[in-house]
Amino acid sequence: MSWQRHGRALLAVLLTAPFLSQADATIANVATPAIQKGLHASATSAELVIGGYLIAFAVLLITGARLGQTHGYKRVFMLGTGLFMAASLLAGLAPDAAVLVITRVVQGAGAALMFPQALTGIQLNFAGAERIRAIGLYGIALSGGAVTGQILGGVLITADLAGTGWRAIFLVNVPVCAAALAAAARRLPADEGHGDQKVDFAGVAILSVTVLLMVLPLILGRPEGWPAWTWVSLVASVPVLAVFIVVQRRTSARGNAPLVNLQVLTRPTVAWGLFTLMTATATYYALLFTLAQYLQNGLGHGPLVSGLILVPWVAAFGLAGQTARRMPGRVARVLPAAGCALLTAAYLAISADLFAGSHGLGPLIPLLAAGGFGLGTQFSSLLGRLTNAVPPRYAPDISGVSTTVLQIGGALGVAVFGAVYLSGAAPHDTPRTTHAFAVTALVLGCAALLSTACSWLTIRSGDGPAEESSPTGSGESPADAQVIASA
Structure with missing residues (x-):
């Protein structure tokens, strides 16, 4: 693939996934005081606006990557971006804290679907020096997205565009995702995946529980004061991870594709x-x-x-x-x-x-x-x-x-x-x-x-x-x- 003719456009589309995913992981950090005031939300609800996104994101990342293989990374990229866009719109219009937390969880799920397709797309569509260049830009998107989220959150809340206040930090995703979807339909190569391979649903379930047991206490433990359940959850993640490894080995031994x-x-x-x-x-x-x-x-x-x-x-x-x-x-x-x-x-x-x-x-x-x-x-x-x-x-x-x-x-x-x-x-x-x-x-x-x-x-x-x-x-x-x- 010629970098000059196709590579830059293709990569620009792929890199919207890590950039948006990381930006929205940090953009709500500076908005929690405004969200608490605007929705009369408790401190725990404000923490879940951040934590709900991060938990869903971390839990579903490997599943998102595997779905990209079985159903085509282009298709899953577009599905994840569409879900991310819809959740961002609903988050920006949320009438109360409960709805906002739910939409942030859905937004994290959309990010988990689109995010891993970026590195998969780089590995499948670039080789040699072009891949090294693409990975360098992938790193910029990751790091830049996290910092941009913090900066943009402060700017948008301060600007109070059309009286939207904190809602603008979510609504800004909608036009960006719409542009990414249009570009993906044109620029990403057709990829049908491997429809003959079945998704390892047992592996999905066990790994999701494992990551949830690890990440949930890490995200909520500090603001909650590290109650007993956080330590129980962390300890429980170890045997569940062992079960996941056993299940994956048995799946491979039967000749099926493991997660x-x-x-x-x-x-x-x-x-x-x-x-x-x-x-x-x-x-x-x-x-x-x-x-x-x-x-x-x-x-x-x-x-x-x-x-x-x-x-x-x-x-x-x-x-x-x-x-x-x-x-x-x-x-x-x-x-x-x-x-x-x-x-x-x-x-x-x-x-x-x-x-x-x-x-x-x-x-x-x-x-x-x-x-x-x-x-x-x-x-x-x-x-x-x-x-x-x-x-x-x-x-x-x-x-x-x-x-x-x-x-x-x-x-x-x-x-x-x-x-x-x-x-x-x-x-x-x-x-x-x-x-x-x-x-x-x-x-x-x-x-x-x-x-x-x-x-x-x-x-x-x-x-x-x-x-x-x-x-x-x-x-x-x-x-x-x-x-x-x-x-």
């Missing part, structure tokens, strides 16, 4: 790579949360400032993805670890600056840019390594699992590192809050260091790239048997 191909995911490159992505992503989402808390409650800045200060991070993240693809093979091989090392250094430098007594934003901006460049280098190079480690037939496995891992990592990061920050912070107490953020940045640096070590294990795992079938094909490649044999 998740465990043989592919247990390859060292894939396993260590996914853990590295989860760890590094956890630090990023934790930074989004704690930095906003620090700037607004500690230093007294508004939500717009706390969003704009992350622009250097996103810009550097995007630059890193485009720089990584130009590196020669010997250098490219170590980029995941090098990116994690730079991310570690950025967090530790932020911590040292704050411990030294700095309260200004000046030193923070270049350090955030360095962190964004490090994470962008790690993300684009590592995701490229993961997608090259398996043939296109297994694109849904990598797409669904990697995106689910990112969401679980994000929820885990906010829960764990957010608790570290909140345990030491105090509203409107600048010295104490600064100290809390300094400690948090130090802990984030330690987590990034763990991610660096895991990156080295990914590099040293010895898995070579899988052979490719035609970039536009989705059938089995000659490398499939080799992948299974080496797993």
Whole structure:
């Protein structure tokens, strides 16, 4: 496929999915006070406006990826986008908090359908240097969407367009989704999927329960004060996950298609790579949360400032993805670890600056840019390594699992590192809050260091790239048997 003639238009359509999904994961963060006031909602209902979306999104991601394989990624992309658009419209018109929470859950389900089709579409339609470029832009859409959500939420609520107030943060999705649907109908290649393969509904049910048991307490535990049910839920997720693994192995042994191909995911490159992505992503989402808390409650800045200060991070993240693809093979091989090392250094430098007594934003901006460049280098190079480690037939496995891992990592990061920050912070107490953020940045640096070590294990795992079938094909490649044999 020619990048100049078709690739850019096709990729632009695909990238609306990760961008919108991540934007709506954060856009409601700054709107909760206005929603509580406008709908007379309780604090728990306001939390569920955010949490309901994230829970449905995380629970259904792998199912969405598998449906893309069985029914065609184009068809499922359009279905998910249409559902996302309809839910956004209903959320913007919600008469009360209960309706808003329900529509946000439906919106999360729509995001889970459309989101994994982006990486699947990249793996099926791009190869070589074009795929590396596409993955770099995919990373920008992910990171940029999360930050744009925070900035756009503040701008729209402040502007109060036509008196819509907080409702505009949902209504703005409607024209964007409508344009994406029209473009998808024209630009995405026809893809009928594999209609002969049945969806593993037993796997869907058990995995959904597993992810729900993991994510629900991580999202609602902190605002609820970590009641006993959150710990019971987390502990219960372990045996349910074990049951899922047993069911998937039995499904494969019977010759049927499992929901998740465990043989592919247990390859060292894939396993260590996914853990590295989860760890590094956890630090990023934790930074989004704690930095906003620090700037607004500690230093007294508004939500717009706390969003704009992350622009250097996103810009550097995007630059890193485009720089990584130009590196020669010997250098490219170590980029995941090098990116994690730079991310570690950025967090530790932020911590040292704050411990030294700095309260200004000046030193923070270049350090955030360095962190964004490090994470962008790690993300684009590592995701490229993961997608090259398996043939296109297994694109849904990598797409669904990697995106689910990112969401679980994000929820885990906010829960764990957010608790570290909140345990030491105090509203409107600048010295104490600064100290809390300094400690948090130090802990984030330690987590990034763990991610660096895991990156080295990914590099040293010895898995070579899988052979490719035609970039536009989705059938089995000659490398499939080799992948299974080496797993």
